[in-house]
Amino acid sequence: MIIQLKTNADEQIIAGLIARLEATPATVIRIKNHLAIPEVKTTELSAAEAGVVAEVIEKTPAAVLGSRLFQPEDTIIKLPHSVIGGKGNFTMMAGPCSVESEEHVRKMAKVAKAGGATLLRGGAYKPRTSPYSFQGLGEDGLKYLREAADENGMDVITEVMDETHVDLIAKYTDVFQIGARNMQNFSLLKAVGKTNVPVALKRGLAGTVDDLLNASEYIAAGGNHQIMLLERGIRTFDNKYTRNTFDLAAVPVLQKLSHYPVLVDPSHAVGEWDLVTPMAHAGVASGASGMIVEIHDDPEHAFSDGPQALKPDTYLKMTEQVYAIRQLMDSWE
Amino acid sequence: MIIQLKTNADEQIIAGLIARLEATPATVIRIKNHLAIPEVKTTELSAAEAGVVAEVIEKTPAAVLGSRLFQPEDTIIKLPHSVIGGKGNFTMMAGPCSVESEEHVRKMAKVAKAGGATLLRGGAYKPRTSPYSFQGLGEDGLKYLREAADENGMDVITEVMDETHVDLIAKYTDVFQIGARNMQNFSLLKAVGKTNVPVALKRGLAGTVDDLLNASEYIAAGGNHQIMLLERGIRTFDNKYTRNTFDLAAVPVLQKLSHYPVLVDPSHAVGEWDLVTPMAHAGVASGASGMIVEIHDDPEHAFSDGPQALKPDTYLKMTEQVYAIRQLMDSWE
Amino acid sequence: MIIQLKTNADEQIIAGLIARLEATPATVIRIKNHLAIPEVKTTELSAAEAGVVAEVIEKTPAAVLGSRLFQPEDTIIKLPHSVIGGKGNFTMMAGPCSVESEEHVRKMAKVAKAGGATLLRGGAYKPRTSPYSFQGLGEDGLKYLREAADENGMDVITEVMDETHVDLIAKYTDVFQIGARNMQNFSLLKAVGKTNVPVALKRGLAGTVDDLLNASEYIAAGGNHQIMLLERGIRTFDNKYTRNTFDLAAVPVLQKLSHYPVLVDPSHAVGEWDLVTPMAHAGVASGASGMIVEIHDDPEHAFSDGPQALKPDTYLKMTEQVYAIRQLMDSWE
Amino acid sequence: MIIQLKTNADEQIIAGLIARLEATPATVIRIKNHLAIPEVKTTELSAAEAGVVAEVIEKTPAAVLGSRLFQPEDTIIKLPHSVIGGKGNFTMMAGPCSVESEEHVRKMAKVAKAGGATLLRGGAYKPRTSPYSFQGLGEDGLKYLREAADENGMDVITEVMDETHVDLIAKYTDVFQIGARNMQNFSLLKAVGKTNVPVALKRGLAGTVDDLLNASEYIAAGGNHQIMLLERGIRTFDNKYTRNTFDLAAVPVLQKLSHYPVLVDPSHAVGEWDLVTPMAHAGVASGASGMIVEIHDDPEHAFSDGPQALKPDTYLKMTEQVYAIRQLMDSWE
Known part of the structure; x- marks a missing residue:
C-alpha cells in the first residue's frame, strides 16, 4: 500500500499515522510525500x-526505495575514474574472469584500459559449480587487482561471496559484485547494504525482474543506495549453443521501474566468445548504461570461463563499435 | 553421418555407395561433394x-540443406519489391496484427511504406489461444491485404495456418508466414515445402535452435529453399513485464549454423509497445537481416494484440533509428 | 464475463439479452442458467x-464448456471396451510408439492386453523432429493397428496430425490423439471438434494449464465434448537425465478446473525406460484417470522412441503395481 | 577422469601417480580402488x-563422493529419533513454515508428531523475497523449536542462511536445512561441510540435477557425508496455479546417481494447500525416502507461506495415506 500525503499536511498527524501503522506491525517507509507499507494492502x-x-x-x-515512483531521476554512481548511470554515460568494465597472477592481471588491465574500460574486473573469490574447480587466489588476488587498476587509473569491481569477506574486500574494491548465484543470499545483501561501497547486483539464473528488484531493496534498506543492476542471462530450455538466454528486454523494463543504472554482461549471457560482440552491440542498443566483459590473452589456458x-x-574492435552505437544513440536525444 | 567425397571420384562407385546406404534404409542427401545421412552415425x-x-x-x-557446411554463402530471397538476406540488406516488414477492414489495412500500408517497409504484414487467418477470440476475415482479408500492398508497391507476408489453405493463400501472398504455434506442424511444413512461395518460419515458444532448423528442413526437403527464420521470443519463467523472452543471441547462432536469412519480431517478443523500440534497436544491432513489426493507429481498439x-x-521514428544503426554497422565491414 | 441467470426467469428477456450481447459482437455461450461471454468483461x-x-x-x-463451474460432474467417455473418467475408473493404454508391422503390433497388442490395457496405442503418422526420421506406415499402419486391437478386444487410440487425415483416421480409431506439437494447431482442433470421435489432447511442450484448457475448448466449441487431457511433460531448463519435466501437479489442477478426464503419459515425460515405472506409480498416485505407456519387445531396434x-x-510388473496403488486409493473414498 | 586401479597394485606407484597428477595442478580423490580427478579428462x-x-x-x-559409482550402498543418516535413507525407511518431517511463538510451535509439534513426523521443522531465520517481510524470530525461535521437539521426542530441522550462524544453529538443530536460494551459496556449503551435523540440501529454483549434486559435493568435500537431497519444485513457465513445478522424476534420477537419501517437499513445490495431498501421494509413490511438509492451525494468519x-x-489424513502407499510399495520388494 502506498499512501500519498497532501502537501503541507500536519506533520503531527502524519507521525501518528506512521506510528499506528508500524504498531500493526508493519514496515513504513517514508519518501518525501509518500508512505510505502509493502506488506499491507x-x-x-x-x-x-x-x-x-x-x-x-x-x-x-517490488522495490520501494529503488522505484521510479518515488525517485524519478536516475541514480548516478561516481567513482574516482568512472560515472555510472545517468543520461549519456556509458561505462565499460573489463578484465579477466579470475585474477590469475600479478603479471597477468596487469597485462589484462592495460588491454581493458586501451578499450576504454574505466573499471577493472577480476575474481579473487570464485563461485564455481564444482568444489574441485579453481576457487580463486583470495586476498593475494585482491592485491594484484588493486595494483593493476591503480597503475592504469582504473576503478576495481570484484565479487564478494559471503558476508565474512565484506570488510576485507572493501579494502581493495570500488564496487562489490554480487554474483547471480548469490542474488538471493539475503545475509550477504544485508551485509553490503551496511557499507558505503557501491554494489553491482547480478540477476539470478531464475531471478524474475521483481526478484532482482526485491533483492536490490535488501541493500537499499540497509542504507546503501549506490546500486547497479546487471542482466547476465537467465536459465531457459535452450542452452546448447549459448550458456544462458540473454534477456535484453529486461534492460528497458528495469529502467522503467527503477532509477538504478542497468548494465549488461554479454560474456556470461552467451558463454561463447564469438557471440559476445553481436550481443555487446545489442546490449548497448538496448539502452544499457554500461557493460562488463571478460578478456583474456590466452583463453584456452584461462583458469576459468575461457570459452567466453x-x-x-x-x-578493442568490439568496444570501438559499442561506443559508436552509443554515440549514434546520443545524437537522437 | 556426413561422407565427404574426394574430388573427381568415380561416380559409379559413389552411386553404388548411395544405393547401399539407401537400402539400409536411410535417407541420403547429396550436396555437391558431400553425402549427408542424418539417421546414421x-x-x-x-x-x-x-x-x-x-x-x-x-x-x-540439425538441418542438412540449411547448413553452412554445405552452402557457405547466404541464401538471398528476391521478391518484386524486396531483397531478403545477404550482406548489407535489411528488410522491414510492418502492418497490423489482423487485417481489420479494407480501409484500415490501406491506411496502415501507407504508414508501413512511409517507414521504409517493403513487405506488408496482416493476418487474415488468426491463430488465437481462445476459440472465442477474433479468428480473422479469411479470404476477404487476403484480398484487402493484397490490394493495399499493390497500391503501395509492397510485397505481402501473411500467415498460413493449415495445409488446406496453402493454395488459396498462395494466390495472394509473396511470403507464407508459419506462426510459432505451428513451427512443428509437420504437415503444414511439408505442404509449403512443395510450393515455390518463400516461407518465413517463426521459432516456437518452446523451440530450440535445433528444433527450428529441423523444422526448416521439412520445408527444404520438399524442394522449397526460400526460407527465412524468425526469432520472436521464447517462453520462460519471466513473463510479468514481457510476453516472452527475446532471445537475440539466437540471431548470430542461427547465422553461424545456417545460410537462411534471420529476422526478428520485437513486437511478439515483448508484447508491450513501449519496449518495442529498444528491442528493435537491439535486434538490428544483433545483426538480423530484417524485422517484422506490428503497427496500429488505434491500438486500444485493435482486433488483436493491441498492446504491442x-x-x-x-x-516512423523507430525505423529511422534502426536504419541508422544498420548504416553505422555497414560502415564497419 | 459470466452472467448467472435467475431460476425461472423470463426466457424472452433472456433471449433479448443474448441477442444484444451477440450484436456487440461477442460469443455468448448458454449453459443451463449461465451465460458465458468470454471476450467481454x-x-x-x-x-x-x-x-x-x-x-x-x-x-x-479458460475453457467455458470444459469448466467445472458449469458442469460439476465428471465427463465419462464410453468406448466399446473402455470407460474413461469418473470416480473409480482407471484406464490403461499401451502399445508401441510406431506401428512397425502387422506382426509386431499384434504381438504388442497381446502384451498390452495382458497388462490390463483396454486401448491399444500405435502411431501410423508420426510427428518427427527431423524430416529424415521414420514418418510412419500411413493407412497400412492404421489397418494393422485396428486388426490387432480387434483381435484382443481392445479400443484404438492413434495420432491425427492434420485435418486432411481426420476422416481417414476416424475409420480406424476409437480415440484421436492430438500430439504435444499440435496442441495449438487450431485448424486440426476445429476439425476433430466436428467429429463424434473422442479426443485425447496432449499438453504442449510450452503449454500452460490455461493454454491446454483453451485448446480443449476449440474441440468442445465444435460440438465434440468427449475430450480427455494428457499431461506428458513440459520443456524446462533441466533435460539432461529426462527428456521433459513431468508436471504431475497439473493433474489435480486440471481436475479442479475441468470435468474432463485427466491422464498421464510417463513414457514421453521422462524418455528413459527405467524412470517410467516410478513415474507411473507417481502418476496414478496423483489421481490421474488413466495412463498411456509405450512398450516394445526390442527397444534397441524400435523405429522410434526406443529408449523410453x-x-x-x-x-506387466508396472501395471500390476499401478492397479494396486489405485485400489488402495479407492479404499479411502 | 576416473582411474580404476588394479587390485593389489603397488601402493608406491599409486602414490607417485597421485602426486604427479596433483602437481598438474589437479584435485585427486581416492575412494578405495578409484582415483577421481574431476577437472582432468x-x-x-x-x-x-x-x-x-x-x-x-x-x-x-558431478559429485564424486556422492556417486553410486564409488559407494553403491545407500547413505543412512541416524538421528536420536529418526533414520533417514535406506531401504524401507520413510521419514516424515513437519511443522510450521516459521516459528511464530513458543506456544504455537509446541502446538504444531504435537500435531506433527501425531501424524508420524519424527522431525519438527520451523524457520527461525527466514529467507524472504522482500526485506519488509517477516524475517524470523532468530535465536528465540531456535529455542522454542528445540523445546517443542524435545517435549515430543522429535528431532529438529531448521534453516541456516549464512555461515556466521552455523555454530549458533548447530547448538539447537539435528539437521541443517539449506534453502533453495542458497543451493549455490558455496561459502555456506563449505561451512556446514566442516561440521558433523547432517544437512538437508534443497534444490535451487534453477538448479539442474548436476548442480544439486555438485552443491552436495561442496559439503562432502569438507568431510561431512551426512547429506540428504530435497526436491522442492523448480521454476518454469507455468506458475499460475502452482508456485513451482514439482519435478518428481528427479527422485529416481538422483537415487540412480547418488547414494544420499532423496526427500520431497510438496508444500513448496505447489504452494497451494489443496494440491499438497495429491502431490504427497505422488511423492511417496515416486520412491522418495521421506517428506517435509508445512502445517498450520490457522493458515490465514500464518507469518509466512500460509496458502500452502x-x-x-x-x-493427519494425508500422512496416514502416505504411509499406506509406502507400506504397499514395501510389499513389492
Whole structure:
C-alpha cells in the first residue's frame, strides 16, 4: 500500500499515522510525500488521518526505495575514474574472469584500459559449480587487482561471496559484485547494504525482474543506495549453443521501474566468445548504461570461463563499435 | 553421418555407395561433394568405397540443406519489391496484427511504406489461444491485404495456418508466414515445402535452435529453399513485464549454423509497445537481416494484440533509428 | 464475463439479452442458467435485463464448456471396451510408439492386453523432429493397428496430425490423439471438434494449464465434448537425465478446473525406460484417470522412441503395481 | 577422469601417480580402488603407472563422493529419533513454515508428531523475497523449536542462511536445512561441510540435477557425508496455479546417481494447500525416502507461506495415506 500525503499536511498527524501503522506491525517507509507499507494492502483511516492523505494506492512496487515512483531521476554512481548511470554515460568494465597472477592481471588491465574500460574486473573469490574447480587466489588476488587498476587509473569491481569477506574486500574494491548465484543470499545483501561501497547486483539464473528488484531493496534498506543492476542471462530450455538466454528486454523494463543504472554482461549471457560482440552491440542498443566483459590473452589456458573471453584484438574492435552505437544513440536525444 | 567425397571420384562407385546406404534404409542427401545421412552415425566402407571417401564425420547438423557446411554463402530471397538476406540488406516488414477492414489495412500500408517497409504484414487467418477470440476475415482479408500492398508497391507476408489453405493463400501472398504455434506442424511444413512461395518460419515458444532448423528442413526437403527464420521470443519463467523472452543471441547462432536469412519480431517478443523500440534497436544491432513489426493507429481498439502495436509516429521514428544503426554497422565491414 | 441467470426467469428477456450481447459482437455461450461471454468483461444491464440476472462475474475461465463451474460432474467417455473418467475408473493404454508391422503390433497388442490395457496405442503418422526420421506406415499402419486391437478386444487410440487425415483416421480409431506439437494447431482442433470421435489432447511442450484448457475448448466449441487431457511433460531448463519435466501437479489442477478426464503419459515425460515405472506409480498416485505407456519387445531396434519403451516383463510388473496403488486409493473414498 | 586401479597394485606407484597428477595442478580423490580427478579428462601414463591402472574413464560424475559409482550402498543418516535413507525407511518431517511463538510451535509439534513426523521443522531465520517481510524470530525461535521437539521426542530441522550462524544453529538443530536460494551459496556449503551435523540440501529454483549434486559435493568435500537431497519444485513457465513445478522424476534420477537419501517437499513445490495431498501421494509413490511438509492451525494468519500449509486434520489424513502407499510399495520388494 502506498499512501500519498497532501502537501503541507500536519506533520503531527502524519507521525501518528506512521506510528499506528508500524504498531500493526508493519514496515513504513517514508519518501518525501509518500508512505510505502509493502506488506499491507489496505487500512481504515480516521477522520484526522484522512485529512492528510491525498490518495491510497493498493499495490506497492517490488522495490520501494529503488522505484521510479518515488525517485524519478536516475541514480548516478561516481567513482574516482568512472560515472555510472545517468543520461549519456556509458561505462565499460573489463578484465579477466579470475585474477590469475600479478603479471597477468596487469597485462589484462592495460588491454581493458586501451578499450576504454574505466573499471577493472577480476575474481579473487570464485563461485564455481564444482568444489574441485579453481576457487580463486583470495586476498593475494585482491592485491594484484588493486595494483593493476591503480597503475592504469582504473576503478576495481570484484565479487564478494559471503558476508565474512565484506570488510576485507572493501579494502581493495570500488564496487562489490554480487554474483547471480548469490542474488538471493539475503545475509550477504544485508551485509553490503551496511557499507558505503557501491554494489553491482547480478540477476539470478531464475531471478524474475521483481526478484532482482526485491533483492536490490535488501541493500537499499540497509542504507546503501549506490546500486547497479546487471542482466547476465537467465536459465531457459535452450542452452546448447549459448550458456544462458540473454534477456535484453529486461534492460528497458528495469529502467522503467527503477532509477538504478542497468548494465549488461554479454560474456556470461552467451558463454561463447564469438557471440559476445553481436550481443555487446545489442546490449548497448538496448539502452544499457554500461557493460562488463571478460578478456583474456590466452583463453584456452584461462583458469576459468575461457570459452567466453575475448582476445585483446576482438575486445578493442568490439568496444570501438559499442561506443559508436552509443554515440549514434546520443545524437537522437 | 556426413561422407565427404574426394574430388573427381568415380561416380559409379559413389552411386553404388548411395544405393547401399539407401537400402539400409536411410535417407541420403547429396550436396555437391558431400553425402549427408542424418539417421546414421557410422558405416563400414568397402575398399572401393573407401577409395572415393575423403572423410567421414559422425555428426550431421540439425538441418542438412540449411547448413553452412554445405552452402557457405547466404541464401538471398528476391521478391518484386524486396531483397531478403545477404550482406548489407535489411528488410522491414510492418502492418497490423489482423487485417481489420479494407480501409484500415490501406491506411496502415501507407504508414508501413512511409517507414521504409517493403513487405506488408496482416493476418487474415488468426491463430488465437481462445476459440472465442477474433479468428480473422479469411479470404476477404487476403484480398484487402493484397490490394493495399499493390497500391503501395509492397510485397505481402501473411500467415498460413493449415495445409488446406496453402493454395488459396498462395494466390495472394509473396511470403507464407508459419506462426510459432505451428513451427512443428509437420504437415503444414511439408505442404509449403512443395510450393515455390518463400516461407518465413517463426521459432516456437518452446523451440530450440535445433528444433527450428529441423523444422526448416521439412520445408527444404520438399524442394522449397526460400526460407527465412524468425526469432520472436521464447517462453520462460519471466513473463510479468514481457510476453516472452527475446532471445537475440539466437540471431548470430542461427547465422553461424545456417545460410537462411534471420529476422526478428520485437513486437511478439515483448508484447508491450513501449519496449518495442529498444528491442528493435537491439535486434538490428544483433545483426538480423530484417524485422517484422506490428503497427496500429488505434491500438486500444485493435482486433488483436493491441498492446504491442506501435502507433504511426513511434513506428516512423523507430525505423529511422534502426536504419541508422544498420548504416553505422555497414560502415564497419 | 459470466452472467448467472435467475431460476425461472423470463426466457424472452433472456433471449433479448443474448441477442444484444451477440450484436456487440461477442460469443455468448448458454449453459443451463449461465451465460458465458468470454471476450467481454462488463456490460450495462437494462432494468428488464437486471430482473433476470442473479449475478455477474467478471472473469471467464479458460475453457467455458470444459469448466467445472458449469458442469460439476465428471465427463465419462464410453468406448466399446473402455470407460474413461469418473470416480473409480482407471484406464490403461499401451502399445508401441510406431506401428512397425502387422506382426509386431499384434504381438504388442497381446502384451498390452495382458497388462490390463483396454486401448491399444500405435502411431501410423508420426510427428518427427527431423524430416529424415521414420514418418510412419500411413493407412497400412492404421489397418494393422485396428486388426490387432480387434483381435484382443481392445479400443484404438492413434495420432491425427492434420485435418486432411481426420476422416481417414476416424475409420480406424476409437480415440484421436492430438500430439504435444499440435496442441495449438487450431485448424486440426476445429476439425476433430466436428467429429463424434473422442479426443485425447496432449499438453504442449510450452503449454500452460490455461493454454491446454483453451485448446480443449476449440474441440468442445465444435460440438465434440468427449475430450480427455494428457499431461506428458513440459520443456524446462533441466533435460539432461529426462527428456521433459513431468508436471504431475497439473493433474489435480486440471481436475479442479475441468470435468474432463485427466491422464498421464510417463513414457514421453521422462524418455528413459527405467524412470517410467516410478513415474507411473507417481502418476496414478496423483489421481490421474488413466495412463498411456509405450512398450516394445526390442527397444534397441524400435523405429522410434526406443529408449523410453518398457519391455513386456517390466510393463506387466508396472501395471500390476499401478492397479494396486489405485485400489488402495479407492479404499479411502 | 576416473582411474580404476588394479587390485593389489603397488601402493608406491599409486602414490607417485597421485602426486604427479596433483602437481598438474589437479584435485585427486581416492575412494578405495578409484582415483577421481574431476577437472582432468586425460593423462599419459608411464609404463609403471600403466601397470597399476585397470581402466581410465574420461567422464567424472558431478559429485564424486556422492556417486553410486564409488559407494553403491545407500547413505543412512541416524538421528536420536529418526533414520533417514535406506531401504524401507520413510521419514516424515513437519511443522510450521516459521516459528511464530513458543506456544504455537509446541502446538504444531504435537500435531506433527501425531501424524508420524519424527522431525519438527520451523524457520527461525527466514529467507524472504522482500526485506519488509517477516524475517524470523532468530535465536528465540531456535529455542522454542528445540523445546517443542524435545517435549515430543522429535528431532529438529531448521534453516541456516549464512555461515556466521552455523555454530549458533548447530547448538539447537539435528539437521541443517539449506534453502533453495542458497543451493549455490558455496561459502555456506563449505561451512556446514566442516561440521558433523547432517544437512538437508534443497534444490535451487534453477538448479539442474548436476548442480544439486555438485552443491552436495561442496559439503562432502569438507568431510561431512551426512547429506540428504530435497526436491522442492523448480521454476518454469507455468506458475499460475502452482508456485513451482514439482519435478518428481528427479527422485529416481538422483537415487540412480547418488547414494544420499532423496526427500520431497510438496508444500513448496505447489504452494497451494489443496494440491499438497495429491502431490504427497505422488511423492511417496515416486520412491522418495521421506517428506517435509508445512502445517498450520490457522493458515490465514500464518507469518509466512500460509496458502500452502495443511491444517491439522488434512495433515493427519494425508500422512496416514502416505504411509499406506509406502507400506504397499514395501510389499513389492
